[in-house]
C-alpha cells in the first residue's frame with residue numbers, strides 16, 4: 259500500500275496491528291485514549307546521586323558476594339565478570355545435555371546451560387552511558403562485541419542475550435548491564451529469525467532494512483536517525499514508548515560494525531535514552547536488548563537490531579502493567595505509536611499532541 263492509500267481509520271479506529279518480526283498482534287485502542295490520558299506528565303526533580311557508595315557491590319574497591327574485588331582504575335573499565343548468582347552455568351566437564359520427555363510427549367524438559375556475566379561500565383556510581391565520555395561509552399559496546407564472540411564460540415552456547423535494565427525493578431543504579439548466554443535460542447528469538455528468513459526468501463530483501471526504508475519514507479514514526487541507524491516507534495509496538503533501532507545496512511552482530519558504525523551505534527543508544535529522559539523530565543527506566551545472530555552454527559543474514567522497552571505508561575512514576583486481558587489474551591495499548599513518536603521527537607509538544615492525537619476530547 260502506498261502512503262496515499264493509507265486509510266484514515268489507522269489514526270482513529272480501534273485496531274489490531276501485526277508485528278512482522280514476531281508474527282504476533284497488538285491491540286491499539288485509540289478510542290480509549292481520550293478517557294485514559296489527559297496528556298499531562300509530572301515533572302520530576304533530578305535527584306542527587308553519590309559518586310561512590312560504600313555498600314554498592316559494583317563501586318571500586320567493593321568485595322562482591324563471590325569474595326572477588328572489582329578493579330578500581332578508570333582504565334580498567336568497562337569489565338565483565340561472571341554473575342555471582344548466575345541463572346545459567348556451563349556444563350560439567352564432559353557432560354552432555356540431558357533431555358526428558360514422558361510417554362505422551364506432553365511433558366518435556368532439557369538441562370539448561372550457559373553463562374551469565376555482568377558488565378560494569380564505569381567506576382563512578384552516579385554516571386550513565388549517556389553521561390560518561392562518549393569515547394568511554396564506545397568501549398562498553400566493544401566489550402559487548404568481544405563477549406558475544408568469546409561466549410558464542412563455546413560449544414554449549416547458542417544465543418548470547420545482552421541487555422540493560424536501567425532503574426528497573428531491583429536493578430542497581432551503578433552503570434552496568436547483563437549478559438545471559440544460553441544453550442537455548444528462545445522461542446521468541448527463533449520466531450523472529452525465522453520470520454526474517456522467510457521474508458528474505460520471498461522478497462530477496464532484508465526485513466529490518468525494509469522496515470527502516472519504509473519508516474524513513476513515511477517519517478511519522480521516526481524518532482531520530484544518524485548516518486548508520488534509524489530509531490522508530492514501531493507500528494506494532496507493545497509498550498507505549500517502545501523504540502527499535504535499525505541499522506541502515508544489514509548486520510548480524512556488533513562484530514560487523516566498523517569504528518564509525520560502532521560510534522553511531524553508541525550515539526543512537528545514548529540518544530534513545532536522552533529522548534526518554536527529555537520527554538519525562540528525569541531518568542526514565544528502560545530495558546534495552548540487542549538482537550544478534552544466534553551462535554548455533556545456523557545461517558543468519560542481517561538479523562541485528564536493538565530494542566528499547568521502557569515500562570512506563572504516561573510518566574516515569576506510572577508503570578504499565580501487563581494484567582487481565584493482556585496476561586490472558588494479547589497486549590493492548592491506547593496511545594498510538596505515531597503519537598508516541600511525536601512526543602519523543604517533541605518533548606515540549608504536549609499542547610500540539612492533544613489537538614493532533616486525542617480525539618473526542
Ligand SMILES: [Zn+2]
Pocket residue numbers: 310311314315316317318382383432
Ligand atoms: Zn556503585
